[in-house]
Amino acid sequence: MTSISIAHRPASVRPSPSIAAKALVTKLRAEGRRIIDLTVGEPDFVTPRSIMDAAQAAMRAGDTHYTASNGTKSLRQAAANKLMRENGLSYTPDDIVIGSGAKQLIQTALAATLNPGDEVIVPAPYWVSYPDLATLSDGVPVVVACTEEAGFKLLPSQIEAAITSRTKWLVLNSPNNPSGAVYSIAELTALGEVLARHPQVLVMTDEIYEHFIYDGERAISFGRAVPALLERTLTINGVSKAYAMTGWRIGYAAGPRVLAQAMTSLLSQSTTCPSSISQAAALSALSGDQTFVVEARRAYQTRRDRAVSLLDAIPGIACRRPEGAFYAYPNVAGLIGRRTPDGTWIESDLDLSQLLLREGGVSVMDGTSYGLSPYLRVSFATSLETIETGCAAIARVVATLD
Structure with a gap:
């Protein structure tokens, strides 16, 4: 054999x-x-009927071919519009990458930036894939336990203690899977003050659950809370959770253009591009009625x-x-x-x-x-x-x- x-x-x-x-x-x-x-x-x-109708219309119009590796310009523009409208973040379509789900974009960003031995700080409890995606790219996940007494949130003293000369990323997930913890603007600002002293550390903020915050509260993007660090922040989001589109597999990432370009290069040799039909559906989701x-x-x-x-x-x-x-x-x-x-x-x-x-x-x-x-x-x-x-x-x- x-x-x-x-x-x-x-x-x-x-x-x-x-x-x-x-x-x-x-x-x-x-x-x-x-x-x-x-x-x-x-x-x-x-998935809402209007979104499915948009996908069907795209198919009938023959929109069934390859797109640019970083996604259609219309969807990247829609993501940029959404980020400005809802999050107060200013990006152009060239700063945005569309992927086959947020998970792919997280993995691609890590693969584009990690060298063997580089460290990724992962607050726990964490989404199950963060440590393994870091390991997959030859990085070293550094797990920091966030206690229930602290609201399952990372404290400034903890991140200060966790950062070393090998630290490349901090991963933040708010609202958090699995705890449901949501960082306030004051808490994000306090973390930003620590990160400002460590210019080699990039921030990956996973905001996929941003629309599901309760009791009248609203999501605050890390880039909005700490604008001074926007040039080294990658904002991850997608349509899976907000629009019940998990099977459509569309996510988007917004960040420094040099990182977006590196991610696009890797995607061009993996999936080539996201599904053109799913992108048409996501365009409808981000641009349409939000009821x-x-x-x-x-x-x-x-x-x-x-x-x-x-x-x-x-x-x-x-x-x-x-x-x-x-x-x-x-x-x-x-x-x-x-x-x-x-x-x-x-x-x-x-x-x-x-x-x-x-x-x-x-x-x-x-x-x-x-x-x-x-x-x-x-x-x-x-x-x-x-x-x-x-x-x-x-x-x-x-x-x-x-």
Whole structure:
């Protein structure tokens, strides 16, 4: 048999835990099990009809060919208009890169800038892919734990302590997946004051959940809060979450032109360009009526309030109210060290998540996958009925613990 030698890169990264959880739910359902899925990191809504109509119109018009590697100029202009209109950030189309999802743009930016051994500061809890994407580009993720007492947010003293001569990037995600933490303008300004003393550090700000901030609050872009650092800030966003377009795979990045050009060069040799049809749909999303986003935010706030109320009422679970995104991140320290009816000890949040799936038929993510334990990530990007049924199942399993 032919022996295939695999390079170090696949072995250096983990498969995405959230994608693996989704695959497991699909597998168990195919086997006939009834699974309540609270892992999902995507809206349960259907893409708005006006956006689908725009895609169909593009196809009928023959807009089915390659585009520029950094995306169509019309979509880059729409992204620039959006960033000025909603975020107060001034960019031209040449400063913007369209990619096949925000994740691709994050990976491409890291690949374009990291040399072996360069460090990427990643506050925890973090989106599961940040450390692995840094590793994939021969970087070194430096994880900094952000405590619940600090609102799951990075403190200026922590970033000062984490920066070394090898630091290349700080990754900020606000609103945060999985905690729902949202940085205020004062908190971003304080971080900026530290970063100003370290000119070699670039800032990657992932704002994909910006439209889902609750209780009347609004998102503040890092570049708006700290304009002096805009020349070394890369703003990541996309249409997946805000417009229920996860399957369309369109993200956009805005930053220094030299970085945009380097990213475009890499993209030209990977995907060539994003889907022309999806770009037409994204153009409609960014330029069209925004009523859908407002209504989705309202629905998520109702779901958040219900999920937090139900989770917080379960003995052994304490659930902080997330300020944004569509996840709750309940503290399950009160359940660690307890015993199941068959005599198995719950030693971690991973043990607990597996127990909930096995005995309760409810799938949630463990906090270990997000770099901070002991927590669970519970998605409320699903119906109220599913939230209520899932939380009831969690309560029933917890009640059996000794």
